Amino acid sequence: MSDISAPSVNRELGEALRRWARHGVGVVRVLERHGFGTVEPGQLLAASSAGETAGQVYLGALDTVAVPLAHAALSGPGTRGAHVAEEPAVAAGLACAGGATLLGHPLPAELADALGTALADGQPAALASTSDGARLLVLTGPELTTRHGGLGPAADQTAADQTAADQTNADQTNADQAVAEVAQRLLRQGATSTERITDAGLDVLLDLWVPVPTVLVVGSGAIGDALLAQAALLGWVGRRITELDAARSALAEFTESDVLVLLDHAGKFDELLVDGIRRGRGFLGALGSRRTQAARRSRLTAAGLTEAEVPDLAAVVRSVRVVVPEHEDTTDVLIHVDAVLAPVRGGRKGSAKLTMLDQERVRAALDINLIVVKGAVPDGHPAGTVLHIDPHAAPIL
Secondary structure (H helix, E strand, O other): OOOOOOHHHHHHHHHHHHHHHHHOEEEEEEEEEEEOOOOOOOOEEEEEOOOOEEEEOHHHOOHHHHHHHHHHOOOOOEEEEEEEOHHHHHHHOOOOOEEEEEEEEEEOHHHHHHHHHHHHOOOOEEEEEEOOOOOEEEEEOOOOOEEEEEOOOOOOOOOOOHHHHHHHHHHHHHHHHHHHHHHHHHHHOOOOEEEEEOOOOOOEEEEEEOOOOEEEEEOOOHHHHHHHHHHHHOOOEEEEEOOHHHHHHHHOOOOOOOEEEEOOOOHHHHHHHHHHHHHOOOEEEEOOOHHHHHHHHHHHHHOOOOOOOHHHHHHHHHOOOOOOOOOOOHHHHHHHHHHHHHHHHHHOOOOOOOOHHHHHHHHHHHOOOEEEOOOOOHHHOOOOOEEEEOOOOOOEO
């Protein structure tokens, strides 16, 4: 399945879920499908109690069934079958005709708010439900370790048998843990996914959304060209801006998964780093020599960063420092930068370990292996820095 989901679409869907949570949300997801060709996973349509909708299922081709089901889901779970003939399917942007079984169910306020917040903020999130939509689990956090709701059978509060109630709680814990482990495994692959889990007595529909980073390159030059090309290769969104006001506006829209790479050394762009550090979202990086970085740091502290903010400044500026072999080759620079930025996927920072999917894409495009150091690095470079590229060695991951 494709792992590419439009960042703006997920953000808008997340904002809608968060806005509607208090008053009730119904959602529609794809339980089963056949045909349609290659389609994106993580299909979700949401409806509010006021009659609004957000998101879509298969580019809107199933709206005649999906939209009424989403509104009905506000009252309780249910399923509907839907089929789209060849001509309307192609007109909607699908490859061919197909059919699907759609699952609609309510999304309680706490779960809608948690899922909406994660999607709107550019963090990974998962929604799991039993195949009948009766029980729900939302997983959030950079590693999907925060749980909302649960998949186990609801305990009978009137039962006198405490042993039965304890067993119910144990069943829920086991089900939640099993699904969380699947979601975390999929997250490590770096791809938005939809899975039907039927092992160990479970029948669970799992949708996982992995945020797609937007890489904002501020400045011109060959490294910026190469970085944007690499972002496209990885399925990320790339933008180049050369004017300060436009860059500040773009940075103001950053989520946790977005990336700034400042190439321009002009002092006026210090304002951009100050904005980013104080806002505290996304990954901020500024490229330059040691002398350039020292001058930049001095200007930023003189511009009013507090002592408490200075350590953050050191972390964000140094983290994107490029370590290259003895020669300066654009491709080598590019890969080093990319390996540092890759952990931003899902908000994971501090380790230059590419996801499995990203590794395969880079190798396929450039026919190389990446040597990644996980422990201490000489010369004071941060742990996890890519030191060099060896086309003949096996990757150390």
